[in-house]
Amino acid sequence: MLSLRVEDAVGSCAVEPGELAEEVVLDCVGAPVRELLHHPSAAVRTAVLDAFLMWTGPHARRAEEVVIGRGNSLHKSVQRARAVVDLVPGKPERVLVVGVVNSLLQQLRERGCGYVPCDRKGGVTEWGEPIATDAHAALDGCDAVLASGMVVGNGTFQPLLEHARATGKPFVLFAQTASAVLPWFLGSGVTAVSAEPYPFFWLDGGPTAIYRYSVQGMFRT
Incomplete structure (x- = not known):
């Protein structure tokens, strides 16, 4: 990072x-x-x-602050996952998850949502599911996208954004990378953003914060 x-x-x-x-x-x-x-x-x-x-434009001026309570990395990851998945509207049948985080997959499983895990590194999930390596190829088979902010850094954000704009599918991002950049795309392809500025939850055992944006709230002034 x-x-x-x-x-x-x-x-x-x-x-x-x-x-x-x-x-x-x-x-x-x-x-x-x-x-x-x-x-x-x-x-x-x-x-x-x-x-x-x-x-x-600090996040606190424009977004809903969600405090991730103190705890070990796993405990905090589960808290964060709940707050992130809450941003996915409705109950999509299949979510393309770009940037595999097992706690996010677990939250989707608990809500009865199917998913396609995708990560350039490939491999398998905690439940032995194969991880796709080509997000673009999996888009047509999914009705929502949940992606890491890392898509900005590796150059795959634009195709996902264009697909969301063309189809109207929900496009939600959980962002440590570019957490202050991605909210500017709300209403222009992006449905919601969970913005997590430095220091990230796994760097501090005490309370940390994420900031949630959605097209309903847009930017606060």
Whole structure:
């Protein structure tokens, strides 16, 4: 995870191990925002835009704050999963879950929703289900999309957004990456966002917060 700070705000973008050289990170230190927004690395551009938007418009001014209570990582992950899945409207028959998190899958299972787990790494879920690696190929067989903010960093956000716009399917994001960027797409393909700024729930055993946006609430002023 690459995290950059603008004033008192921190923006983030998930990266794969070894994706960013140490020199790239060091070059960001003290660099002006206007320069980093044109950086050759998409991860740097995403993280600095995320930080800038968080600084100019903090989540607390515009969204519903949900406190994730203290506990170990598993306990907090389950709490977060409930709050995230609550943003999926209705009871879709099959949800494409891009970025596999077992606690999210468990919440869908408990609600009687089918799902297609998808992650570039492949593998199997906790229940032995095969994990698809091509989200685009699975879109037509699903009637809702629940995706990680990591889709911004790896370049797969745009096809998902275009599909949601074309079909009207619910498109919900749970975002550590680009948590302050994705709410700007509400009502333009994105149905809801669970925004989780740094520090993330797994970094702190005490209470942490996520911020929920939906097309019903849009942006608060």
